[in-house]
Amino acid sequence: MNVLVTLKMKEELRHQLKEKYPSLTFQFKYPITEAEPYMPKADIIITYGEDLTNEHINQAENLKWIMVMSAGLDQMPFEKIIEKNILVTNARGIHTIQMSEYVIAMLLQVYRNLPTSKEYQKQHVWNRKVKIEEITGKTMLILGTGAIGQETARLAKAFNMETIGVSRTGELKAYFDTCYKNEELMDLLPKADFVINVLPATPDTEKMITKEHFIKMKGDAVFLNMGRGITVVEEDMIDALKNHQIRHAILDVFEQEPLDENSPLWDLENVTITPHNSSITSNYMPRALNIFEQNLDQFLKGEKPELNVIDPKRGY
Numbered sequence: 001m002n003v004l005v006t007l008k009m010k011e012e013l014r015h016q017l018k019e020k021y022p023s024l025t026f027q028f029k030y031p032i033t034e035a036e037p038y039m040p041k042a043d044i045i046i047t048y049g050e051d052l053t054n055e056h057i058n059q060a061e062n063l064k065w066i067m068v069m070s071a072g073l074d075q076m077p078f079e080k081i082i083e084k085n086i087l088v089t090n091a092r093g094i095h096t097i098q099m100s101e102y103v104i105a106m107l108l109q110v111y112r113n114l115p116t117s118k119e120y121q122k123q124h125v126w127n128r129k130v131k132i133e134e135i136t137g138k139t140m141l142i143l144g145t146g147a148i149g150q151e152t153a154r155l156a157k158a159f160n161m162e163t164i165g166v167s168r169t170g171e172l173k174a175y176f177d178t179c180y181k182n183e184e185l186m187d188l189l190p191k192a193d194f195v196i197n198v199l200p201a202t203p204d205t206e207k208m209i210t211k212e213h214f215i216k217m218k219g220d221a222v223f224l225n226m227g228r229g230i231t232v233v234e235e236d237m238i239d240a241l242k243n244h245q246i247r248h249a250i251l252d253v254f255e256q257e258p259l260d261e262n263s264p265l266w267d268l269e270n271v272t273i274t275p276h277n278s279s280i281t282s283n284y285m286p287r288a289l290n291i292f293e294q295n296l297d298q299f300l301k302g303e304k305p306e307l308n309v310i311d312p313k314r315g316y
Helices: 011-020 032-041 054-059 078-083 096-111 114-122 147-157 182-191 211-216 234-242 284-300
Strands: 002-005 025-028 044-047 065-068 087-090 139-143 162-167 178-181 194-197 222-225 248-251 271-273
Touching: 002 032, 011 025, 011 284, 032 054, 044 284, 054 078, 065 284, 087 284, 096 114, 096 147, 096 222, 096 248, 096 271, 139 147, 139 182, 147 162, 162 182, 178 182, 182 211, 211 234
Parallel strands: 002 025, 002 044, 044 065, 065 087, 139 162, 139 194, 162 178, 194 222, 222 248, 248 271
Antiparallel strands: none
16 A cells, blocks of 8 residues: 655654554655656555645545645645545644644733834843733634634633634534624624634635624734634735724734735734744644544554544535
């Protein structure tokens, strides 16, 4: 059985796979152009999901399973995958720790005014008048109540925050005080000090956050997006920030990535930008491989993998 890995992987992790599964043939080929000659024989492909095309799926005559080592699936060629009845799993759930920590870290740096303090440090200026505030006791509204949303709500509880969740079903989830359906979002926005977007990219969530939503937010609200950039109408968000309709935006994802160097977002003082790396720590790949290995053990027994199986028709 042939396993084709089309992403960068440390040598120690490659060795771990080869040692644990000596009966399998692993090919580690990055970038995808290096992997293309090996497509026809691949039974399993391990990818981040951003490099596969319809042509690759056609070339992969023996392909039975694609393991996507991320949670996002918005660039997957699902039409061909459905046509060829290929199993897809992903690494959903491995981002909970690092992304929930990102939320708290970013909110604290805004409320503690850390960029200003750092600037004074560079200038050797002792200024005790830098405004510092507390995030404790605030209200956090989280769009997306899956594993990441729940862990973010759990950490928010350490700061005695009220936690409100919004999802497609509105089902009450752990660590949320209340949960509502997406259709009720407009009524909830005026209550929130922090609006945290962890929504995936689906037909239902594309351009979900618009001008009207920013108008409904508090004037001192902080909007944080670490879900997907296309869930927000970026032009509307830029207008809201330029007009100071909200206090600050913390952005890890964008409509187009990398973010264009000419984007006005770079120069807005009320914006904090990170390059879609809120989930990337040294623990990322080992956690993703753990999910893959659990599924692989089942697959080798002739059983269908059970962890994080994706419905290609829904895209998640």
